[in-house]
Amino acid sequence: MYGMTAVRPDRSPLVGRYIRLDRLERSDIPALFTAIAHPEVFSGGFGGGPRGYTDDPARFAEFAETYFAWEASNVHAVRLIGGEHDGLLVGTTTLGDFDVRNEHAHIGWTAYDPRVWGTAVNAEAKLLLLGAAFENGFGRVKLQADVLNDRSRAAISKLGATFEGIVRRDRLRADGSWRDSAVFSVIVEEWPEVRVGLERRLAVSGGSPVRFRSEGVRD
Numbered sequence: 001m002y003g004m005t006a007v008r009p010d011r012s013p014l015v016g017r018y019i020r021l022d023r024l025e026r027s028d029i030p031a032l033f034t035a036i037a038h039p040e041v042f043s044g045g046f047g048g049g050p051r052g053y054t055d056d057p058a059r060f061a062e063f064a065e066t067y068f069a070w071e072a073s074n075v076h077a078v079r080l081i082g083g084e085h086d087g088l089l090v091g092t093t094t095l096g097d098f099d100v101r102n103e104h105a106h107i108g109w110t111a112y113d114p115r116v117w118g119t120a121v122n123a124e125a126k127l128l129l130l131g132a133a134f135e136n137g138f139g140r141v142k143l144q145a146d147v148l149n150d151r152s153r154a155a156i157s158k159l160g161a162t163f164e165g166i167v168r169r170d171r172l173r174a175d176g177s178w179r180d181s182a183v184f185s186v187i188v189e190e191w192p193e194v195r196v197g198l199e200r201r202l203a204v205s206g207g208s209p210v211r212f213r214s215e216g217v218r219d
Helices: 026-036 057-067 121-135 150-158 191-203
Strands: 019-023 074-080 089-099 104-112 140-146 162-172 178-187
Touching: 019 121, 026 057, 026 074, 026 089, 026 104, 074 121, 089 121, 104 121, 121 140, 121 191, 140 150, 150 178, 178 191
Parallel strands: 104 140
Antiparallel strands: 019 074, 074 089, 089 104, 140 178, 162 178
C-alpha cells in the first residue's frame, strides 16, 4: 500500500560508544530491580508514579511482567560499555507502539539508575533508538511525560524534540488519578538536526566510559 515503508526494527543489540541496548529478558529483572527500584525513579511518573514503586523484588517482578509489552515492543536493557562498570545494567527503555501504516513509533517506558542521571546514557539511548526508528522507515517518533514531571519534560526538549501539546486525562496513575501527558515528537525531516545535536552532547563526554554521578545530579 502507498506510504507503507516502515518496518519494525529487529531486536539486534544497538551499540554506541557509552551504552549498549540489548533485548530485555525476564532473567534481567533482578538486575533491573537493583538499578531502578528507587522512589525517585517512580516519582516522576515511571510505572504509574509514586504509588507504583515497590521495594519488594517479587512485587517488582510482577509489575515488570505487566508493565512492559514484552512481545509487541522492542524492550531494551541499557548496559554500560567500558570502564569499571562494563556490562552493568543501568536501566531500561522501549521503542514501541509501532504503527507501520502511518509510520509512527513511540520511545518510552524509560528509567535509569539515578547514579547515571546527567551522564551520556540518556542522550545516547535516544540517539540509538531514534536512529533505529528512522532507519527502518518511520516518519514520526513520539516521546511523552506526565505533565507534572518538569524534569522529564525538560530532558525531552533538550533532545531536540518538538512539543506538540497536552493530552488530557490520558492514562491512569498508580494512585488512581488521571494523568495528563505532555507530548513531543521528532519527525524524519528534523532527524538530521536532532542527530547532530545529540552527537554534540555526547562529544562533550570525551569518549571516556560513563562514571556514576553523585546523588542529586539530574539529566
